[in-house]
Amino acid sequence: MFITQPKIFISSTVLDLTKERTAAYNAVNKVGGFPVMSEKTMEAQSTDSLTACLSKVMESDIYVLILGSRYGWQPKGEESITELEYQTARSKNIPILVINTIFQKEPLQKEFEGRVEPNYFRKTVCDAFELEKELEQALKTEIEKKQNEYFNKTEPVYANLVKIQFPSHVYIADLNIDKKEIKQYNNERKRPFSKPSLRDYAVSALYMQDISFPHDWLVWDGKIITFHNLQDDSVGLTRIIDRGTAEQFLCEEFYDTSPDHLSQFKYLLKKCIETKLHKQKIKWFKEEKLFAFLPISKDDAGRWQPRSQSWTKTKKSATRKVVDIMYDIKDKTKIFNLRSLAFRIGFENFDNEWYLFLKPEWIFLWNDLKVCDYAFKNIQWLKKTERNMHVFNHFNFILRYLQPSQMESLFTEYNDYPFLKLEQIEKFDFAPIVPDSVWNSLEAISAQKKLTDDGGNVELFGL
Numbered sequence: 507m508f509i510t511q512p513k514i515f516i517s518s519t520v521l522d523l524t525k526e527r528t529a530a531y532n533a534v535n536k537v538g539g540f541p542v543m544s545e546k547t548m549e550a551q552s553t554d555s556l557t558a559c560l561s562k563v564m565e566s567d568i569y570v571l572i573l574g575s576r577y578g579w580q581p582k583g584e585e586s587i588t589e590l591e592y593q594t595a596r597s598k599n600i601p602i603l604v605i606n607t608i609f610q611k612e613p614l615q616k617e618f619e620g621r622v623e624p625n626y627f628r629k630t631v632c633d634a635f636e637l638e639k640e641l642e643q644a645l646k647t648e649i650e651k652k653q654n655e656y657f658n659k660t661e662p663v664y665a666n667l668v669k670i671q672f673p674s675h676v677y678i679a680d681l682n683i684d685k686k687e688i689k690q691y692n693n694e695r696k697r698p699f700s701k702p703s704l705r706d707y708a709v710s711a712l713y714m715q716d717i718s719f720p721h722d723w724l725v726w727d728g729k730i731i732t733f734h735n736l737q738d739d740s741v742g743l744t745r746i747i748d749r750g751t752a753e754q755f756l757c758e759e760f761y762d763t764s765p766d767h768l769s770q771f772k773y774l775l776k777k778c779i780e781t782k783l784h785k786q787k788i789k790w791f792k793e794e795k796l797f798a799f800l801p802i803s804k805d806d807a808g809r810w811q812p813r814s815q816s817w818t819k820t821k822k823s824a825t826r827k828v829v830d831i832m833y834d835i836k837d838k839t840k841i842f843n844l845r846s847l848a849f850r851i852g853f854e855n856f857d858n859e860w861y862l863f864l865k866p867e868w869i870f871l872w873n874d875l876k877v878c879d880y881a882f883k884n885i886q887w888l889k890k891t892e893r894n895m896h897v898f899n900h901f902n903f904i905l906r907y908l909q910p911s912q913m914e915s916l917f918t919e920y921n922d923y924p925f926l927k928l929e930q931i932e933k934f935d936f937a938p939i940v941p942d943s944v945w946n947s948l949e950a951i952s953a954q955k956k957l958t959d960d961g962g963n964v965e966l967f968g969l
Contacts, residue, residue, distance in 0.1 A: 515542040518572035529638035569595035577614035604628035667861040671927040677736040679752035683711040717742040722781040782923040798848035799828035866900035
């Protein structure tokens with residue numbers, strides 16, 4: 507199925523219909539098609555003429571048959587090459603348009619005309635000028651019909667959106683800390699701040715009181731905003747707020763107040779997922795604005811080891827390597843850097859439904875787990891060589907890894923996080939059909955076979 511420029515094969519004898527074929531060539535160009543013609547657009551090939559022509563017919567979107575006076579060359583002593591092209595188009599269900607001429611036909615051509623007539627309504631033209639006009643109109647009609655069929659059909663599409671759930675209320679209270687006392691505390695411990703933010707002061711205030719608390723909260727306009735219940739004295743954050751100011755608000759009431767409130771709410775969600783992933787050794791890299799898997803074990807020599815994770819794709823077991831070790835070319839006993847699976851996230855609100863969008867990425871790290879600044883070309887190469895199926899499997903794995911409530915049997919080390927739940931990947935059923943041939947040819951042969959489905963409903967999660 508073509509989307510933009512259809513390939514239109516012009517089939518006829520050549521020497522006796524030069525003017526008619528030129529007229530057909532012009533008609534195809536006028537409708538924005540690509541004319542496939544042996545004498546004009548077909549390239550030289552290392553195969554015989556019959557094979558070359560029939561292969562071009564099979565690649566075409568529309569087949570045009572022009573019936574002149576001659577039957578033409580019979581490569582196998584039976585059907586002419588024109589009739590073989592016609593038979594090929596019919597066998598492949600390619601749309602066929604027939605243009606007849608008023609030329610006196612030789613016996614074999616008359617018989618061929620008789621075989622075509624019962625199957626297709628043909629238009630008879632008097633000359634090349636009429637042929638060009640009639641073919642142009644016929645092609646326009648056929649192209650419009652096919653494009654309407656294409657745009658009126660839909661198929662299910664998986665987006666990189668995942669619906670999320672969070673508490674119905676958010677808590678807000680005035681921050682109540684002593685900056686001078688905190689500065690003195692940090693100076694005594696030789697941990698002075700360089701241009702500290704109000705949140706930095708708040709974190710230090712918790713340390714001063716030996717309170718270890720997750721970072722799923724934010725400080726904005728002198729207030730702490732969190733999903734934690736600030737009216738509950740057992741919550742550690744209540745030690746650094748004015749408890750009399752603690753209030754509960756509907757989340758919708760908060761983020762609908764202004765664009766700034768919406769932005770802060772998205773930042774709170776991001777802090778929640780950062781906390782959710784911390785136990786999983788998935789770190790937020792601020793400058794790169796992405797999360798990345800970290801290595802979790804070392805060998806006896808103190809070198810980082812690759813990190814792999816077993817998981818289940820529907821009923822199939824698989825192993826995903828999330829951290830790979832790149833050794834020094836000159837000294838294989840030394841680690842040069844680490845390649846880690848990573849991902850970017852964001853949050854969006856559509857019609858009062860909240861979604862996490864997730865994009866798989868890669869990152870390279872040094873031994874100290876700081877970002878390797880010289881790996882840009884490596885990352886570009888990885889992205890260039892990855893195909894649709896690779897990226898989808900990265901996405902599928904990451905999504906399942908972030909859903910412990912549904913995947914506890916797979917990821918038993920994870921204690922579910924209470925403030926942010928992820929649901930299944932979002933699926934839309936209103937997207938126009940994208941012909942498999944447009945993108946499937948980019949995949950490996952084995953993947954192409956798995957992804958071929960005329961119904962447009964391949965079970966991607968099982969691949």
